[in-house]
Amino acid sequence: MELVEIISSGLLELYVLGIANEQESAQVLAWAEQYPEVKLELEAIEKNMEQYALANAVPAGGLVKEKIAAELNIQTPIQSTAAGSSKYISLNNFWRYAAAASIALLIGSALLNVVFYSKYQDSKKQFASAVSAKNSAEERLAALEESNREMKNDMEVVQSRYSEPVSLKGMAVAPDAAAKIFWMKNTGEVYIDPNNLPAPPSGMQYQLWGIVDGKPVDGGLIVFSKKGDKYRIQKMKSFGKAEAFAVTLETAGGHPQPKGDMYVMGRM
Amino acid sequence: MTGNNKYTEEELVSLLRQKDQHAFSYLYDNYSGALNGVIVRLVNDVQLSEDVLQEAFTRIWNNFGQYDSSKGRLFTWMINLTRNLAIDTLRSKGYRKQQQILRDENSVSSYHDKSYAPDKFDSIGLQKQVAQLKPEQKTIIDLAYFNGFTQEEISRELGIPLGTVKTRMRSAIIELRKLLDNS
Numbered sequence: 001m002e003l004v005e006i007i008s009s010g011l012l013e014l015y016v017l018g019i020a021n022e023q024e025s026a027q028v029l030a031w032a033e034q035y036p037e038v039k040l041e042l043e044a045i046e047k048n049m050e051q052y053a054l055a056n057a058v059p060a061g062g063l064v065k066e067k068i069a070a071e072l073n074i075q076t077p078i079q080s081t082a083a084g085s086s087k088y089i090s091l092n093n094f095w096r097y098a099a100a101a102s103i104a105l106l107i108g109s110a111l112l113n114v115v116f117y118s119k120y121q122d123s124k125k126q127f128a129s130a131v132s133a134k135n136s137a138e139e140r141l142a143a144l145e146e147s148n149r150e151m152k153n154d155m156e157v158v159q160s161r162y163s164e165p166v167s168l169k170g171m172a173v174a175p176d177a178a179a180k181i182f183w184m185k186n187t188g189e190v191y192i193d194p195n196n197l198p199a200p201p202s203g204m205q206y207q208l209w210g211i212v213d214g215k216p217v218d219g220g221l222i223v224f225s226k227k228g229d230k231y232r233i234q235k236m237k238s239f240g241k242a243e244a245f246a247v248t249l250e251t252a253g254g255h256p257q258p259k260g261d262m263y264v265m266g267r268m
Numbered sequence: 269m270t271g272n273n274k275y276t277e278e279e280l281v282s283l284l285r286q287k288d289q290h291a292f293s294y295l296y297d298n299y300s301g302a303l304n305g306v307i308v309r310l311v312n313d314v315q316l317s318e319d320v321l322q323e324a325f326t327r328i329w330n331n332f333g334q335y336d337s338s339k340g341r342l343f344t345w346m347i348n349l350t351r352n353l354a355i356d357t358l359r360s361k362g363y364r365k366q367q368q369i370l371r372d373e374n375s376v377s378s379y380h381d382k383s384y385a386p387d388k389f390d391s392i393g394l395q396k397q398v399a400q401l402k403p404e405q406k407t408i409i410d411l412a413y414f415n416g417f418t419q420e421e422i423s424r425e426l427g428i429p430l431g432t433v434k435t436r437m438r439s440a441i442i443e444l445r446k447l448l449d450n451s
Binding site (some may be wrong): 003008009010011012013014015016017018019021029032033042043044045046047048049050051052054055056057058059060061065067068071072074075240 | 303306309395397418420434435
């Protein structure tokens with residue numbers, strides 16, 4: 001058979017397509033060994049058919065490669081060489097990325113914990129200091145309110161249309177001492193402003209006396225403010241009537257009858 | 269091999285003889301689609317076609333020693349192995365070989381209408397070139413290549429003398445070569 005006849009016979013094509021019978025296949029292989037041109041022609045046909053197969057390719061299911069790798073105990077490579085099995089690759093890479101991402105998240109989370117804990121501590125301190133400031137502000141406010149209320153009370157006593165002021169003047173033991181009595185004519189209530197009395201010695205208290213019918217009647221103990229502030233106008237015992245008022249310095253707790261020195265006195 | 273320049277044919281064969289796993293992965297990534305194209309046209313069952321593809325690659329890996337480069341290129345061996353495996357599987361499952369010619373263009377091309385992941389090789393370019401084949405030329409190639417028909421079956425199917433199958437096949441492949449070379 002001539003070379004041209006061999007090549008144009010169509011047997012080479014049947015061989016490549018896998019439909020040559022045994023006898024024909026043996027013949028083709030013998031020609032290929034004998035003639036380089038036949039071998040070249042065979043290769044050309046093979047490449048054509050390979051192209052044809054690629055043109056008619058149908059991508060395989062995404063998990064087939066994994067199954068094959070598992071069956072053959074093959075480590076599927078990290079990086080795939082083609083996009084044809086992109087489903088599988090993305091799955092493989094998905095877990096790698098997921099693992100990397102979760103580690104990154106863990107580290108990030110730990111760092112954030114430190115940052116947030118530190119911020120939390122700062123906030124806690126700031127809050128405590130704010131609370132403290134608030135408390136001290138509240139205390140100051142309360143003190144002011146208290147002071148204001150007392151002042152208001154004082155003013156009410158002083159300004160009341162029914163109050164009759166009585167000036168108590170300093171006696172021999174304390175010539176500079178002074179006090180004021182406000183007697184409410186409508187109710188008989190008695191208030192005293194002891195601001196100008198000298199501070200009582202420890203263990204001693206001032207006691208108010210109303211002079212009724214020439215005799216001293218107990219008007220009550222004048223109390224120091226708990227905070228050591230100046231005396232406020234304070235309500236004493238009521239007197240329906242009195243000719244005069246006097247303050248004596250008595251031992252703490254006072255007495256039914258005056259025993260100590262008289263500091264101030266004034267007549268109605 | 270065509271499509272990807274990472275390995276030459278000789279390198280790939282040599283690596284596969286050494287059971288190189290990267291080479292196997294490369295082989296799968298680049299050629300599983302082409303082999304699957306033969307399988308799905310023969311096996312009209314998704315699960316079964318996946319099983320056949322899996323078995324084909326298993327055999328390629330395990331029986332790689334049987335590949336003889338003097339008898340042809342690697343891909344020719346792989347696709348013939350795959351086609352024979354698909355046909356044998358169908359026979360063993362009691363399927364009759366599909367006697368219906370896929371004259372309807374859609375029956376083959378419909379696989380490409382679906383949005384599969386793009387292959388690395390220029391599949392679309394190839395498809396365009398191949399699509400210019402005359403229908404009778406495409407039919408005779410497909411009957412052998414995708415339907416696994418024997419010469420006798422092709423002769424009967426097309427109503428042409430047995431001796432004419434060879435020459436018709438040659439003309440069809442020469443036409444195919446012209447279309448591919450014009451790219």
